[in-house]
Amino acid sequence: MKELRLMKGNEAFAEAAIRAGADGYFGYPITPQSEVMEYLMAEKPEDRTGMVVLQAESEVAAINMVYGGAACGKRVLTSSSSPGISLKQEGISYIAGAELPCVILNVVRGGPGLGTIQPSQSDYFQATKGGGHGDYKLIVLAPSSVQEMADFAGLGFDLAFKYRNPVMILSDGAIGQMMEKVMLDEQRPRLTEEEIVKNTPWATTGKTKDRERNIVTSLDLDSAKQELHNHALQAKYREIEKNETRYEAIQCEDAEYLIVAYGTSARISQKAVDILRAKGIKAGLLRLITLFPFPTEVISKLADQVKGILTVEMSAGQMIEDVKLSVGCRVKVEHFGRMGGIIPSPAEVVDAMHNKIIGG
Amino acid sequence: MAEITKEEIRQPENLIYKKTDLLTDKALSYCPGCGHGTAHRIVMEVLEEMGIQDKTIGIAPVGCSVLAYEFMNIDMQQAAHGRAPAVATAVKRLNPDKFVFTYQGDGDLAAIGTAETIHACNRGENIVIIFVNNGIYGMTGGQMAPTTLPGMKSSTSPYGRDVHTMGNPLKITELIAQLPGTIYVTRQAVHTPANVRKTKKAVRKAFENQKLKKGLSFVEIVSNCNSGWKMTPRQANEWMVEHMFPFYPLGDIKVND
Amino acid sequence: MAKVKGDIVIDIEKCKGCEVCIPACPNDVIALSKNVNGKGYNYAETINDECIGCANCAIVCPDGVITVYRKKVE
Numbered sequence: 001m002k003e004l005r006l007m008k009g010n011e012a013f014a015e016a017a018i019r020a021g022a023d024g025y026f027g028y029p030i031t032p033q034s035e036v037m038e039y040l041m042a043e044k045p046e047d048r049t050g051m052v053v054l055q056a057e058s059e060v061a062a063i064n065m066v067y068g069g070a071a072c073g074k075r076v077l078t079s080s081s082s083p084g085i086s087l088k089q090e091g092i093s094y095i096a097g098a099e100l101p102c103v104i105l106n107v108v109r110g111g112p113g114l115g116t117i118q119p120s121q122s123d124y125f126q127a128t129k130g131g132g133h134g135d136y137k138l139i140v141l142a143p144s145s146v147q148e149m150a151d152f153a154g155l156g157f158d159l160a161f162k163y164r165n166p167v168m169i170l171s172d173g174a175i176g177q178m179m180e181k182v183m184l185d186e187q188r189p190r191l192t193e194e195e196i197v198k199n200t201p202w203a204t205t206g207k208t209k210d211r212e213r214n215i216v217t218s219l220d221l222d223s224a225k226q227e228l229h230n231h232a233l234q235a236k237y238r239e240i241e242k243n244e245t246r247y248e249a250i251q252c253e254d255a256e257y258l259i260v261a262y263g264t265s266a267r268i269s270q271k272a273v274d275i276l277r278a279k280g281i282k283a284g285l286l287r288l289i290t291l292f293p294f295p296t297e298v299i300s301k302l303a304d305q306v307k308g309i310l311t312v313e314m315s316a317g318q319m320i321e322d323v324k325l326s327v328g329c330r331v332k333v334e335h336f337g338r339m340g341g342i343i344p345s346p347a348e349v350v351d352a353m354h355n356k357i358i359g360g
Numbered sequence: 361m362a363e364i365t366k367e368e369i370r371q372p373e374n375l376i377y378k379k380t381d382l383l384t385d386k387a388l389s390y391c392p393g394c395g396h397g398t399a400h401r402i403v404m405e406v407l408e409e410m411g412i413q414d415k416t417i418g419i420a421p422v423g424c425s426v427l428a429y430e431f432m433n434i435d436m437q438q439a440a441h442g443r444a445p446a447v448a449t450a451v452k453r454l455n456p457d458k459f460v461f462t463y464q465g466d467g468d469l470a471a472i473g474t475a476e477t478i479h480a481c482n483r484g485e486n487i488v489i490i491f492v493n494n495g496i497y498g499m500t501g502g503q504m505a506p507t508t509l510p511g512m513k514s515s516t517s518p519y520g521r522d523v524h525t526m527g528n529p530l531k532i533t534e535l536i537a538q539l540p541g542t543i544y545v546t547r548q549a550v551h552t553p554a555n556v557r558k559t560k561k562a563v564r565k566a567f568e569n570q571k572l573k574k575g576l577s578f579v580e581i582v583s584n585c586n587s588g589w590k591m592t593p594r595q596a597n598e599w600m601v602e603h604m605f606p607f608y609p610l611g612d613i614k615v616n617d
Numbered sequence: 618m619a620k621v622k623g624d625i626v627i628d629i630e631k632c633k634g635c636e637v638c639i640p641a642c643p644n645d646v647i648a649l650s651k652n653v654n655g656k657g658y659n660y661a662e663t664i665n666d667e668c669i670g671c672a673n674c675a676i677v678c679p680d681g682v683i684t685v686y687r688k689k690v691e
Contacts, residue, residue, distance in 0.1 A: 024454050052453045057479035061446035064439065064476070068447035071437045072417070074454045094440045204435035204451075206414045206458055215429045217420075217438035364690050369624040369670075374688045376623070377672040379681035388680050392658065393635030397679030553641050553673035593635040 003184045009149040009176045010035035012184070013079070013105060013169070016150035018045045020157050021188035023074035024052040026065035028084060031117040032173040033107035036079040049190055059084040063091030063104075070100035071216040073196040073203030075157050079105035081173070082123050083114060085131075092166060093132030097218025099233075101160035103153065104138075105169045107176035110314075110341035118341020119173030119264055124318035127170045128292045135230055137237045138168040139244065140291040142262040146180035148289075154185060161199070163240055170291060172314065174264040174343060237293075246289035247298060251277065255284025257357055258302055260323050261312040262288040264343060269312045272349035283353065291319070299326040308332040308357035312349055315339060332357060382408045382433045389427055391498075393593020395583030396425055398550040399492055399559075403463070404432055406563045410571075416459040417451050419444040421473075423465035424498040442473020445480035448487045459570055461488040467497045470506040470532040477536065484541025484575040488566040491533065491578065494585040495604060502588035506530040509607055514588065529607065533580045537614040543575035545614040549582045549605070551597040562612075574616075582608050622690050623670020625663060628682040632660035638674035638683065647674055 007015065014036045017025065022045075027037045037055060045051035056062035062078050069076035080088060085106045095102060106127065110120035127140045139159050141152045149171060156167040197205050207213040220226045251273055252258065261269040266287040276283035286302065288295060303309070308331055311320040317335035324333050336352035338344045382404035390396045407416050413434055420428040422441035429436035439447040444462035452460040469477050469491050480487070496514055497503040503516040507529050511520040521529070537545040544566060548559035559581060566577030582604050586596035625646070632654060639647050644667035649659045661674075661683075670687025 024450060026450060052450075054449070054453060056446065057475055060443065061449075061476055061479065064443035064446040065450035067439070067443075068419070068437060068450035069454050071447075072451055072454055076450070076454070090440055091443070098438075204417045204437055205455075206416060207433065207435045208414045213429075213433055214435045215438070216436070217429065219426065219438055364622050364688065366624050369622055369686045369688045370626065371686070371688075374670075374686040375684070376670050376687045377675045377683075377685040379684070383681060387631050390679065392633035392679075393637050394679055397681065398677065401681050551637070551677070553671075553676050556676045593637055594640070597637065 001186050005182055005184060006179055007146060007182050008035055008179050009146045009171065010107065011039045012146045012150040012182045013153055014039040015043070015184055016153035017077055018043065018049060018051055019185050019187050020154040021049070021075055021190045022051050022077055022157070023190055024054070024069045024076040025078065026054050026056050026062040026069070026076065027078050028056050028059045028062050028080065030081045030084045032109060032176050033079050033081045033105065036105065049187070051190070059087040060091065063088035066102045067091055067095050067098070067100060070095065070102045071098065071204050073200035073205060075191070077103040077105070079107065081107045081109050082111050082120070085123065085126070089132035092138070093134050093136065094218050095166045096136035096138065097134060098216050099164040100166065100216070101157070101164055103156040103160060103167050103169065105171060108170065108172040110339065116341040117173065119343060120314045120339070120341055121172055121263060121265060122315040122318065122339065123170065124291065124313065124315060127168050128294070128322070136233060137292050138166050139163065139240060140168050140170050142170050142288055142291050143175055144263050144266045144287060145175070146178060146182045149175060150182050150184055154188070159244060163236060165236065165240070170263070172264050173341070241293040244290060245293045245295050247295040248287040248289060249298070250285040250287060252284035252286060252302060254282055255302070255305065256282040256307050257284070257353060258306045258309045259283065259285045259312055259349070259353070260288065260299065260309060260319070261285065262291060262319070265312045265314055268344055268346055269349055271346035272353065275346055275350050276353060281358065294322045294326070296326040299323055303327040303330045306331060308334070310353050310357050311335050312344065313337045314343065380405050380408050382413055384431055384433050386430055388431055390424065391587045393584065393586050393596065395494070395550045395581060396492060398556060399490065399581050399583065400428065400431055402550065402556065402560045402563050403461070403490060406560065406567055407434065409564070410567060412459050415457070416461070417455070419448045419451070419460070419462040421462070421464040421468040423468045425463055425465060425492065426499065428463050442468050442471070443476055444468065445473065445476040445485070445489065449480050449483070449485050452485055452487050459567060461490060463490045464492070465498070466491070466493045466495065466505045466507040470530050474532070477532065478539070481536040481576050481578065482539045482541045486570055486573050487576055488570055489576065489578045490563070491580040492583050493580055493608065494583040494588070496585045496588040498585045498588050502585070506532070509603060531608070533578065533613060536578055541576055542578055542614060543616045544569055544577040546578070546612045547580040547582060547608060547610050549600070549610055551584065551600065582610065619689050619691060621669050621687055623668035623685065623687045625668055625674060625686070626684040627661050629654050629660040629662070631680055631682045632658060633680055634658040634660055635679065637677050637679065641673040641677045643671065643673065644669060
């Protein structure tokens with residue numbers, strides 16, 4: 001049954017994964033997301049649902065465990081934070097190439113390198129542009145609350161299996177660590193062996209006499225076939241763009257000035273919009289929920305309506321490139337952000353709107 | 361004694377040996393005389409004899425045997441370089457009633473995948489690891505491997521492996537035999553009929569161990585690479601006996617029954 | 618006294634002429650042909666009738682191209 005609880009974002013994600021009927025979690029500790037595996041280990045999901053939880057020897061091993069589990073048609077996931085996600089990129093590329101469904105949580109911290117353990121949004125490029133080698137896309141969901149940390153576990157699995165594609169939940173250290181109330185979904189049953197054979201006929205479940213063997217691979221040495229495979233992947237990504245774009249438009253109907261943001265930055269920006277409105281400035285916020293697919297169309301439409309756009313990111317400005325591609329040169333687009341693990345204040349965002357857009 | 365014709369001998373009731381149906385009809389991509397083909401066949405014969413084709417999931421590596429799934433008529437996954445033991449770990453944990461094995465070469469298992477190998481062995485994952493060691497990187501064109509012998513020439517040790525600058529060959533099989541998670545560790549070869557029979561017994565024992573949920577079984581097969589070693593197949597087998605076997609002696613290293 | 622007669626069938630198109638079967642045969646039944654197959658390999662062929670069907674050649678053949686028959690004759 002549904003249940004209202006006060007939880008950390010990381011814990012809510014872990015609990016929601018159990019309730020989403022996950023078959024396995026494979027991870028490696030790293031701040032600020034270690035609560036995910038700590039919660040799972042304490043919760044003993046093996047007893048609750050039969051879900052397997054394993055602490056791997058590295059992020060590299062963990063993502064390859066996800067590959068193996070996903071290739072069997074199982075609902076598997078991993079979580080990490082920025083340096084660990086970098087280590088997983090090889091495996092993620094293989095998962096995308098072999099078209100395997102899985103959920104990967106990145107609780108982003110400041111970089112580059114070992115960086116800091118404080119929240120950041122500087123992994124946007126890595127998450128939305130592929131990250132590893134080859135032409136591929138992840139479906140990228142950006143939670144901005146503990147509730148969405150929970151909701152996106154189940155949504156992530158649904159999208160991953162619908163499109164046979166890895167889903168990344170691009171969170172940050174603030175969303176992962178903060179406590180909020182969260183309404184947890186009721187327990188979904190884990191899929192039975194028969195359901196897996198039926199739902200994912202491509203999975204390696206053991207070659208029975210009634211079918212050809214199933215092979216999960218990202219390799220095809222025949223260039224012509226590899227190109228066809230790439231065309232098929234691109235067609236899938238266009239289909240995802242058509243069907244799955246998600247965003248929240250807050251006070252955008254009459255907005256003259258627009259903020260585009262996601263995650264923690266969107267929470268800050270929502271307060272900034274309130275301050276600007278109180279000053280008589282018609283500001284609005286477009287909060288992005290999917291970063292791939294990117295809400296190009298709605299931004300393009302709003303560009304015809306507003307006088308300027310401010311993107312707010314905890315980075316040197318990464319998402320702004322996609323906003324600019326959506327807008328062209330029709331209106332001014334500027335970036336405001338903090339780096340190194342610092343969360344901007346609403347007042348800073350208001351100042352940036354004044355200095356860079358309204359007065360700029 | 362009456363003369364008997366070949367046609368009379370070649371009757372189904374007289375059939376003694378033919379290639380197992382668990383190998384596909386596709387011609388193997390390996391070089392003439394390469395031990396990979398024999399190793400593939402042994403594993404498939406064991407699965408056939410145990411009647412577990414429909415319960416087995418194999419993990420192919422990166423290296424010459426990357427295309428193992430083209431030849432083994434079972435469900436298979438192709439793993440990233442060195443990661444097969446991690447992949448197999450999850451497959452087995454999530455499917456404890458299935459039979460799971462990895463098939464890896466020396467570069468995959470003992471260089472880039474050392475961590476995955478050691479930790480899967482140390483956790484005692486209930487899987488089988490088939491390790492084909494020919495002391496060289498075959499697929500990429502004969503470069504030095506972690507198992508290349510001292511003084512042995514390869515394309516990246518063209519004057520012979522200098523252990524002072526290039527390090528020593530790694531006896532990873534002896535190393536993993538030390539780990540409490542391994543139940544059966546053995547080193548075999550496939551260049552003669554007698555060795556093939558012994559290797560098959562070892563592979564059978566490994567899969568029987570998995571059936572009994574005993575833990576991790578590790579079968580190394582010391583093999584040849586006539587292309588990489590730049591010899592004829594028969595010379596390569598002779599060289600292997602003369603040089604590889606003294607450094608990598610055949611036989612059981614650990615048997616916990 | 619019962620005696621066994623054997624025979625082998627070699628899939629010459631899949632044979633790569635590696636010769637690993639040749640030293641495995643106790644009766645020197647196999648040799649490489651002077652002819653080549655479609656892939657250009659000299660393939661293994663039988664050169665006498667001394668085969669006893671021991672299957673040694675087949676089990677060391679890396680490419681699994683040898684099928685073995687054995688019959689008891691009085």
